Amino acid sequence: MMLTLGIKSVRFIGLILVAIAAQSYGQKNSDIQLANEYYSQGEYEKAMLLYDNLSRSYENIPLIHNNYFFLLIESGEYAKADKYIKRLIKKFPNNLYYHLDLGLVYKGKGDEQKADNYFKDIIKDVSTDIYRTRITADYFVNKQLPGYAIMTFKSGRQAVNNPYSYSLEMANIYRILNEKDQMVEEYLNYVTQNPSNLNYVKNTLQNLLAKPEELESLESLLYAKIQDDPNSEIFGELLIWVNLQQKNFYGAFVQARAIDKRLKSQGTRSISIGLMALDNDDYNNAIKIFSYVIREYPSSYNYLLAKMYLIRSYEKRVRNTYPIDEREIRNLIHDYNIFINELGVTRNTLEALRNKALLHAFYLDEKDSAKLILQKIIATPRANANIKARSKLDLGDIYLLTEEPWESTLLYSQVEKSHKEESLGYEAKLRNAKLSYYKGDFQLSQEHLDILKEATTREIANDAMALSILIKDNIALDSSETAMKQYAAIDLMLFQNKTIEALEAISKMKSTFKGHSLIDELLWLEADIQRKIGAFPKALELLQQIVDEYDYDILSDDAYFMIAEIYDKHTNQSEKAMEFYRGLLTKYPGSVYVAEARKRFRMLRGDFDAKDKEFVN
Numbered sequence: 001m002m003l004t005l006g007i008k009s010v011r012f013i014g015l016i017l018v019a020i021a022a023q024s025y026g027q028k029n030s031d032i033q034l035a036n037e038y039y040s041q042g043e044y045e046k047a048m049l050l051y052d053n054l055s056r057s058y059e060n061i062p063l064i065h066n067n068y069f070f071l072l073i074e075s076g077e078y079a080k081a082d083k084y085i086k087r088l089i090k091k092f093p094n095n096l097y098y099h100l101d102l103g104l105v106y107k108g109k110g111d112e113q114k115a116d117n118y119f120k121d122i123i124k125d126v127s128t129d130i131y132r133t134r135i136t137a138d139y140f141v142n143k144q145l146p147g148y149a150i151m152t153f154k155s156g157r158q159a160v161n162n163p164y165s166y167s168l169e170m171a172n173i174y175r176i177l178n179e180k181d182q183m184v185e186e187y188l189n190y191v192t193q194n195p196s197n198l199n200y201v202k203n204t205l206q207n208l209l210a211k212p213e214e215l216e217s218l219e220s221l222l223y224a225k226i227q228d229d230p231n232s233e234i235f236g237e238l239l240i241w242v243n244l245q246q247k248n249f250y251g252a253f254v255q256a257r258a259i260d261k262r263l264k265s266q267g268t269r270s271i272s273i274g275l276m277a278l279d280n281d282d283y284n285n286a287i288k289i290f291s292y293v294i295r296e297y298p299s300s301y302n303y304l305l306a307k308m309y310l311i312r313s314y315e316k317r318v319r320n321t322y323p324i325d326e327r328e329i330r331n332l333i334h335d336y337n338i339f340i341n342e343l344g345v346t347r348n349t350l351e352a353l354r355n356k357a358l359l360h361a362f363y364l365d366e367k368d369s370a371k372l373i374l375q376k377i378i379a380t381p382r383a384n385a386n387i388k389a390r391s392k393l394d395l396g397d398i399y400l401l402t403e404e405p406w407e408s409t410l411l412y413s414q415v416e417k418s419h420k421e422e423s424l425g426y427e428a429k430l431r432n433a434k435l436s437y438y439k440g441d442f443q444l445s446q447e448h449l450d451i452l453k454e455a456t457t458r459e460i461a462n463d464a465m466a467l468s469i470l471i472k473d474n475i476a477l478d479s480s481e482t483a484m485k486q487y488a489a490i491d492l493m494l495f496q497n498k499t500i501e502a503l504e505a506i507s508k509m510k511s512t513f514k515g516h517s518l519i520d521e522l523l524w525l526e527a528d529i530q531r532k533i534g535a536f537p538k539a540l541e542l543l544q545q546i547v548d549e550y551d552y553d554i555l556s557d558d559a560y561f562m563i564a565e566i567y568d569k570h571t572n573q574s575e576k577a578m579e580f581y582r583g584l585l586t587k588y589p590g591s592v593y594v595a596e597a598r599k600r601f602r603m604l605r606g607d608f609d610a611k612d613k614e615f616v617n
Contacts, residue, residue, distance in 0.1 A: 035051050036064075039071070044071055047067070048068075048071050051064050051067065051068040073104065081108070085098055096126070099122060100119075100122060100136065100139050123136065123152045123155050134169070137173075141173060150170060153165070153166040153170050163189070171186035171187045174186060181217065181221075184221060185221070187205065188221070188225065191238075192232075192234055201238075212246070216246075219239070219246070222238055226255075233262070236255045236258060236259050239255045240252045240255045243255070244276065246595070246598070249274075249280070250288065253274070253289050253292075256269035256270045256273045266302050267296060267302045267306065270292065270293050271306060273289060274313075281320065286313040287313045287317070290309045290313060291306075291310060293306035294306045294310065308351070311332065318332060322531055322570060323532065324532070326364065332356075332359060333356055333360070337356075339352050340353060340356075356373060357371075357377075360373070361398045365497070374391045374395040375395070378391050385418070389424050392411045392414060393411065393412065393415055393427065396410075400435070401497070408435055412428045412429075413428070416428040423457045429451065432448055433464065434467070437488050438488055438492040439488075440488055442471050442481060449467055473517060474516075483509070483513050486509050487509070489505065490502050490525065499532075502525070506529075520553050521555070523546050524555050524558070527543045527559070531562070536570055536571055540563060556588070557588040557592075560580060560583070561584055561591070564577050564580035564597065564600070577600070581601040581604070582597075582601055585601075
């Protein structure tokens with residue numbers, strides 16, 4: 001009986017002790033929560049009193065240390081902080097963070113030299129341990145001491161005898177410091193060791209190197225590295241990329257050509273650069289690139305592609321050389337015929353046939369020939385759905401030339417239906433919107449355009465937005481829509497190549513609607529016509545009028561850029577062209593033409609020539 005009572009007593013006492021411990025733990029936990037709440041609310045004195053008491057128990061340290069140590073430093077309690085940290089180091093000698101905190105105490109007290117020596121000793125001690133090196137560097141970054149973080153990684157590099165270690169981490173620190181040259185150097189170090197992450201580095205640099213001089217600096221660095229390592233595919237790819245960012249397509253081609261040779265890829269990269277040049281209207285360099293592929297790889301699968309793209313490049317040059325020479329158009333048709341006869345009916349020759357049809361229709365006024373060719377493509381069983389759809393859109397355009405709009409809208413609507421939610425379907429809807437606009441049915445046109453503003457294809461969305469703004473801005477104060485209808489009719493005349501009629505209508509409209517919001521648009525149309533017929537002095541006069549009188553308007557930078565282009569490409573006045581290209585950079589820094597203007601200015605100045613020639617392989 002006595003034994004039983006003894007056991008019960010022991011159990012009872014144990015329960016009491018557990019309850020007391022639980023109550024004590026609950027109290028401490030409650031105090032920690034209260035202290036943290038005071039801290040978060042900025043009531044630092046109240047928080048400090050609680051933390052002082054809680055810090056006496058080591059089990060509380062992990063829960064309060066960051067806040068408590070911050071308060072000690074911020075309040076200048078350096079003696080207390082020194083004693084506190086040294087006590088923790090004695091109890092937890094392997095905790096690296098506490099050792100680093102002590103250096104922060106020295107720094108806070110103003111003993112910079114002692115702190116510096118102390119941090120350097122820690123950096124040296126951890127240098128052979130990759131994990132502890134990263135912890136130390138991260139600590140310095142978090143405490144806004146990036147210089148010591150860089151020092152830590154450099155020491156780690158030296159210790160493991162690898163100049164590429166920690167490249168990505170160092171690049172990110174230099175990024176924080178805005179030291180872009182060093183940042184770029186480390187990203188290059190990183191990608192040479194991790195070539196599979198090349199796209200990551202390209203995307204990162206694209207976001208970080210926004211200024212032209214930064215891209216130029218990267219370009220110079222890459223040229224230097226290629227000199228040291230001519231066979232580096234990574235540096236070659238990056239140099240292609242940086243040249244493309246600057247729209248220096250020939251510079252990109254020089255490197256693509258070298259990589260094609262090393263990898264025996266038969267001009268594939270060169271073809272890709274040529275197409276980019278062509279898409280950006282740099283047809284002269286596109287011609288050089290495609291001619292090179294034809295010459296160097298006559299037996300490759302790229303040969304016929306290069307031949308087709310070469311004809312297309314010549315075509316683009318002819319179309320953009322004013323006034324257009326009919327003999328050159330007939331030469332292009334002859335080239336297309338040779339290409340088609342050489343290959344027979346294939347996907348590529350059907351595309352060539354389609355291009356040939358457009359030359360007949362829009363430049364030689366041979367609309368019946370164009371219709372027959374396009375109808376032949378549409379009826380070809382082996383033609384894929386896209387080439388048939390594009391041919392239908394082209395045929396619809398030609399019916400507009402022959403003033404058969406109902407036939408046009410029928411064909412556009414067929415493509416809308418067959419390629420719904422695809423770029424071709426959106427393109428067809430845009431043409432239907434323009435057709436309604438030409439006819440003066442602005443409400444129906446806007447219904448189409450409102451849908452197209454959300455199109456996935458940026459070019460279509462932008463075109464839709466531009467036409468929508470034109471309509472809205474110019475009918476808001478004109479309920480009769482008279483002026484806008486006349487302007488749309490002029491637009492249709494220009495589409496139909498009725499140049500003389502369009503000029504007469506523009507002159508009449510400028511006289512009838514003096515001071516109207518459409519006057520600058522009319523000046524723009526007239527200037528473009530004068531440029532295309534080769535009347536460059538008159539075009540320059542009209543464009544200058546836009547710049548002088550409508551500098552607040554959306555067309556101002558377009559006019560300024562076209563002035564530079566006329567001096568550059570049509571009248572061969574390089575100095576004047578450079579003056580206007582340079583002027584655009586300062587007068588319209590947000591213009592969409594900035595990149596092209598900068599490229600053209602640098603080309604006229606001769607910046608690209610030396611580098612491109614130096615690295616020809």
